[in-house]
Amino acid sequence: MRSLASRGLVGVLVVALAATLAPSANAQKRGGTLTIVRPTDPVSLEPNLETTAPGAWVYFNILEGLLTLDDKMQVKPSLASSYEILSPTKVRFKLRPNIKFHDGTPFNAEAVRFTYDRALKGTPPARWASLAGSLDHAEVVDNLTVDIVTREPYGPILRTLAMYCMGIVSPAAVQKLGQDFSRAPVGTGPFKFVEWKTNTHVIIERNNDYWGDKALLDRVVFKVVPEEGARMIGLQTGDADMVLIPSPAQLPALRKDPKFAVHETTGIRVVFAGLHAGLPPLDDVRVRQALLHAVDRKAILDNIMEGSAGPAMGVLAPGVFGYKDMQLDKLYPFDRAKAKALLAQAGWTPGPDGILVKGGQRLSLSWLAARGRYPKDGEITEAIQAMFKEVGVEAKVQVLEWAAVFQQVRGNPLNHHMFTLGWVTSNADADYSLYPLFHSKQAPPAGWNTSRYVNPRVDTLVEQARRSLNQTEREKLYGEVQDILAKEPVWIPVYTTKEIVVTKASVKGFHIHPVEYNLALWKTWLDR
Amino acid sequence: MLTFLVRRLLLAVPVLLGVVFVVMLTIDLLPGDAVTLMLGEHATKDAVAALREHLGLDKPFAVRYLDYVSRVARGDLGRSIQQNRPVADELADAWPATLELTMAALVIATLLGIGAGVASAVWPNSLFDAGARLGSLFGLSMPIFWTGLVLIVIFSLWLNWLPVGGAGSLGHLVLPAITLALPSVAMVARMTRSAVLEVLREDYVRTARAKGLAERWVLGRHALRNAFIPILTLLGLQSGQLMGGAVLTETVFAWPGLGRMMVKAIFARDYILLQGAVLVFALAFVVINLLVDLSYGALDPRIGRQG
C-alpha cells in the first residue's frame, strides 16, 4: 500500500507534468514555410567565396562556427563548448560531442582543421582571409579538441572566430562535390540546403537531427525580387512573409499597422562622407571642422533616411567592441555661423558668386559617390552638396558606377577631395575598422585609409591594441584613438545603419540581429 | 538558296569573333576589374594578385582572347569569374526565361502594333488615329518601371488577379510581357501607319482602285505586302531590343532572364559570363537579320538575294 506522502508526491508530479504539457496561450507552432524576399541572388553559398549579405543570410542557418555572436553582441560558444587561451597566439577549443554534419559524417577537430586550412591556405584562399588578421591554422589535439593558432598575438581573435563566415564545413562533402560545394553547402546547422534556382530562389529545410533546439519552421524559401516597390507589394498580397531591405518611406505606416511587424535594431555599419586630409584645402583641420558644422545631420536622418537609420555618433557603431561615443553632435553641432567663422579663420572670404575664395582659388571640392551601393548614398551626397553651398563651399559631385568609384578610391594618388563610403565592422571589433581605416601605413592600395590620415600616436595605439589580449586594455586604447579622431576629424559620419526587417504579424519568434549578416531563423515560427 | 544560307551562317563567324573582341577590349579599358570588385574590402594587394593569377586574368589581352576563342570553338564557354560556375549552366538558367518573355512581348507588339497602325492609316487623322497615337505614345514615354509598378498595383494588389513577380505560370508572364511590349507597340503602330499610308498612295494602288477592285483586296494584296518591308525591318530590330532591353522589366517583375544577368556581369566586370551572354545575343541577331532579309526576297521578288 502506498503512503499518503508518496501518493501526494505522484499527484504533484502529475499536475506539474500536465502543466508543462498543456499548451499555453502563446504556444509555438511547428511547421510551415517562411517566404523571404530580398533584392539579389547570392554569388555563392559558401563563406570562402561569399562574404556579402545575400549569401550570408542563407548560409548563416546552414553552417556554424566554433563561436557565435548573439544579438546582444556577446561572444557565445556554438560548436565549441568551451575555450581556453593557452598563450597569446594559441586558443584551445573543446568541441561538443555527437554532432553530425547534414551528410551524416561526424563533426570533429579534423573538420575544423580542414575548414581553416582550406580557407587560409587553399588555392585560392577564402575571400575573408586577408582581413582575419594573423589567423594562421588550426591544430588537432584530439578528436574533440582543437587549437587555433595565430602568427602574432591577435586581440580580436575571439570575435573574429565568431564571425558569420567562420562556419565549419563537412570535409567529406567538399571532397565529394568539389567546386559544386559552393552551390550546395553542407554544415551542422539547424537548417540544411535543399535547392538553388539561380536568380529565382534558394530553399532550405529543417535539420531534424540538429544537436540543439530544433528549428520550428519546416522550410524557408529565399526569393529574389529586385524592385523595392514589388517587394513591399508582395508583403501586402501575401506572396511574401518577410521582406529584407524594405522601403524606408513606407516604414512609418507599417509600424502602425497591426497586420505587420517592423523589426529593427541599430546595426554595425557607418556610412560617411570621407575627407581627403592630404589634399588642400582639406589638409587644414579648421576647414574639415567647418564642413562638419555645415551639415544638418538630423535633417538628413529625418527626411532622407526617414527613421531607417540611426545617428552616427562617431566612426564606429554602438555594439562594436571598443566603441566610444565621440559626441559628434556636441562637438560639431549643425551651426552655419560657426562653419563660416572657421572658414574665415582659415583665410577664406566670400567671392562674387557666394563661393569662398582664398588667394584666387575657389573653395571647390570634387566629390565621388556611387548610387545604390549604400542606402541613399546618392541622396545624402546631394543633400550635403546643397548644405555646403549655404556656407560658400562648392562641391562638384561625380556620381559614377560603383566599379569606377571603387577603382578611384583604391587608387593612389586620389585626386578627389571627398567620397561617400560605408564601412561595416564585420567582426564587431574596433580593430577591424580603426586599423585599416586610420593607420598611416594603410593608405590604399595597402589598406583602406582613404583619407590619408597620418598620426603617429594613432598608429601606435591601434598597433598595440591589435596585439593585446587584454580586452580592458584594448578598450582604453581604442577610446583614446576615438578621442583623437574627434579633435581632428577626417570623416563626416552621416548615419549608422539600422537593420530593419518587415514581416507579417503572423511571423513570430524572429529576433533581429545588429550584425546584418546574422539572419537567425531557427527560433522563428508561423502563427497560422 | 542553300548556298545563300550557308554563306550567311559562315559569315556569322566573323561577327561572333568581332563581338567577343570588342566586348573583351571594352571591359579591359573600363575602370575597375573583376577581382578587386569581388574581393571588395578584402582586396589587399597580395590577395588580388593571387586570385588574378589563379583565374588566369593576369595574362595579356591577346593571350586571353585567343584562349577564349579556342575554348569556345571546342564548345566550352568557360566559368564565370564571380561564381566560378560554368557559363553554359548560367545561360541555361536564364535563356529560356528571356526567350519566353521576348516571344510573348513580340507577339503582343506585332498584333497590337500592326493592327492599330493599319487602322490608323485607313482612317488618318480621325479620332481613332488620335486616340491610338496618344495611347501608344503614353506607353512609349512612360518608363517601364512606371508602367510595370502601376500594373502590379492594379492587377496584383487591388484586383489580386495576378502574382506580383517571378516566373512560372502563364499568369506570371502576362504583366511583364505587356509592360515590355508597350513601347514597341507605339513604334510598330506609328511606323506601320506611315508605311501603309505611303503605299496606299502609290500609283499601282490608284490603278487598282480605279479598276474598281474591292478596298480590302487593294489593301491586302498590294499595300500591305510592300509596306511590310520597313515594318519587318522594324520588327527585327524590336525583337532584338526586346531581348536585350528587358533589364528593367526583369527587375520590376523579378523575371530571371538574361538582361539582369548581363547588367550584373557588366558591373562586376565578369567578362567571361558577359561574353557568353553576348554570344547568345549575337547569334540571335544573326538569325533575326537573316530571316528579315529572306523575307525581303519573299515579299518583293524584285530584290535579289542580298549579302
Added chain:
Amino acid sequence: MNAWARFRRNRLALIGLALVLVLALSAALAPWIAPYDPARQSLFEKRAKPGAKYLLGADEFGRDILSRVIYGSRIALLVGLLSAIIAVGGGLVLGTLAGFIGGWLDSVMMRAIEILLAFPYLLLALAIVAALGNGAINTTIAVGVWGVPGVTRIVRGSVLVLRETEYVGAARALGAPVAALLRRHILPNVLPGLIVYATLFMANAILLEAALSFLGLGVQPPTASWGLMVSTGRDVLLIAPHVATVPGLAIMLAVLAFNLVGDGLRDALDPRLRGST
C-alpha cells in the same frame, strides 16, 4: 500647294508645333519663368503634394518640381534632338551606302551592324563615359551612336526596295547620275518613314538617358533631367506618385509634340513626292 501650306492645314501638326515652341521657350527662358531655384532644397518639405506653394509638388529633397521640369526641358531637348540627329544622320549615310551600292560593302556593313546590335548598350555607354567623361552631352552621344545601327537597317531596307522600282531603273538606264537619283527618287521616299522613326526614337533617347543618369553616367547632381527625376522618383512611386509621374508626363508631352510635328511633316511632304519622276 506647297508643303508648308499642307502642314498648316493639319490641326494636329499645328498643335504639335505649338507644343514644341512651348518646350523651346521653356528651355530658353528657364531662369525667368521658373518660380524657384531648381537646386534649392527644403528637406522637411520633402515630397510635398502639389499645392499653392509648389504648384506641381516637391521631390524627395523638397525641391520644386515645376522649376525642375522647366529647367529639365533643356536636357530633354538636348538629348532628344541631338541623339536623333546623330542616329538619323549616321544611319542615313550608312544605310544608303549599304542599300544602294550593295554587294560586299553591304555585306561587311551588315556584319558590323550585327556586331553593334549584339553589343550590350550599357557597356557602350560605360565605354563612352569612361573615354569622354560623364555629363549630358556624352550620354547623348552614347544614345545617338546606339541608334545608328537601327536607322541604318531601316534605311537600307527602304533603299533596297526603291532601287528596284521601275522609275529608278528607268532613270538609271537613261544615265542619270547617282547624286540626282538619290536626291530626287530615293531619299524623298526614305525620309517620311525616317522622320516618324526619329520622333519615336527621341522618346527612347530621353528614357535611355534617364537610365544612364540614374546609374551616374549622365547629368550630375544637382542638374535636373526629366529622366533622372523619374528614375529617382521610383522609390516613392507608391506613396508619392507625383514625384515620378509629373516628369514622366513631361516626357510624354515632349514626345507627343515631336511626334505630331513629325507626322505632320511626313504627311505634308508626301504628296510632293509622288509627282517626282
